[in-house]
Amino acid sequence: MAIAADRGHVHSPERSGAMERLQGLLPKIVLAPSFAAIVVFVYGFILFTGYLSFTNSRILPNFDLVGLANYTRLFGQPNWWLALKNLAIFGSLYIVICSVIGLGLAILLDQKIRGEGLLRPIYLYPMALSFIVTGTAWKWFLDPGIGVETIVRSWGFTTFTFNWIKDSQMAIYTVVIAAVWQSSGFVMAMFLAGLRGIDNEMIKAAQIDGASNFNLYRRIIIPQLRPAFLSAFVVLAHLAIKSYDLVIALTNGGPGRATELPATFMYSYTFTRNQMGVGAASAVIMLIMIASVIIPYIYAEVRGGQSNGR
Incomplete structure (x- = not known):
């Protein structure tokens, strides 16, 4: 044993x-x-x-290489340039307006106002919805026949007109409205987290020195929200570049092709026009655009972490 x-x-x-x-x-x-x-x-x-994207693919994959022919055809398409123009309008307004509204709401909630626990989920609720639901709801709301125009006219304002969704010059701005409504609460949460992470001792010291609220936010608080601004920019730019379901549900790319975006262009050329090679080329260009936003952000975060470790 x-x-x-x-x-x-x-x-x-x-x-x-x-x-x-x-x-x-x-x-x-x-x-x-x-x-x-x-x-x-x-x-x-x-x-x-x-x-x-380098093959002669049409309705099905074809492995005959054609070099950069699909990219040449892609950038020779007027609809592709229209999609890029719409993306520039939509993306810039979407990012700027969401950032401004999100920052304003975050500053409001950071004042420890009564009912913050109720307002915060209300502002965040739209982000819980899918873009399909958002697009469908705003399509009904903006439709001149059943939406806000009809409601306002029923109140006695018979000359009121709001037909942007039917106007080829203004339709892209209806996509901006719907997207901003959905994403502003999410941006607010990012800024609110940044505000709650600022050192209160620094703020109190500035207040003792007689800094006004405007100068306090302009010189101390907002500059310290740089990581939140950068994160919001990356997230919103990514969402703008790949926007597809919101546009399809809201305008279906119309009227005409007034709200065409790169994602809708890619889908139509790949699955509707049976130009898989051109559609793949547009997808690669979209990937490059997203990478140009995300890779510098990742590099800055890694470099910042290494410098902090030292």
Whole structure:
């Protein structure tokens, strides 16, 4: 019995080492299927789309390489330039207005006003909706036949007109309105988190020195919200570039092609016009635009983390 006990005692470190190795491998084993799925269905299909953009693909993938012909055809399409113009209008207004409204709401809630616990989820609620739901609701609201124009005229203002959704010159701004309504609460949450993270001692010191509220926000508080501004810009720019479902539900790209965006262009050329090569080329251009926004942000975050570690 003593010998058996000694043998068990001798082998116990080996068993504990094996258990430690198994515990170290267990998270990798659990995450391996998800990681493999991401590699195949995300990055694998991104590479496949990039390859298709250099092929003569039409209704089905075709592996005959044609070089940059699809990109030449893409940038020769007037509809593509219209989509880029609309993206510039939509993206710039979307980012600026969401940032201004989000910052204003965050400053309002940061005053410890009564009912903050009720107002915060109300402002955040639109972000919980899908863009399809938002687009459909705003389509009804902005329709001259059943929406705000009809309601205001029923109040006696018979000359009131609000038909932007039917006007090719103004329709893109209805997309801005719907997108801003949905995303401003999310931006508010980002700014509010930034405001709550500012050192109160610094603010109190400025107040003791006689700084007005305007100068307090302009010189101390808002400059310290730079990370929140940067994060909001990255998120909103990403959403603007890939906007598809909101446009489809709200205007379906119309009237005509007045609200065409790169995402709707890509879908129509790939699945409606059976120009898969051109559609893949437009998807690659969209990927480059998103990467041009996200990669500098990631680089700045990594570099900032390294400098803080030093």
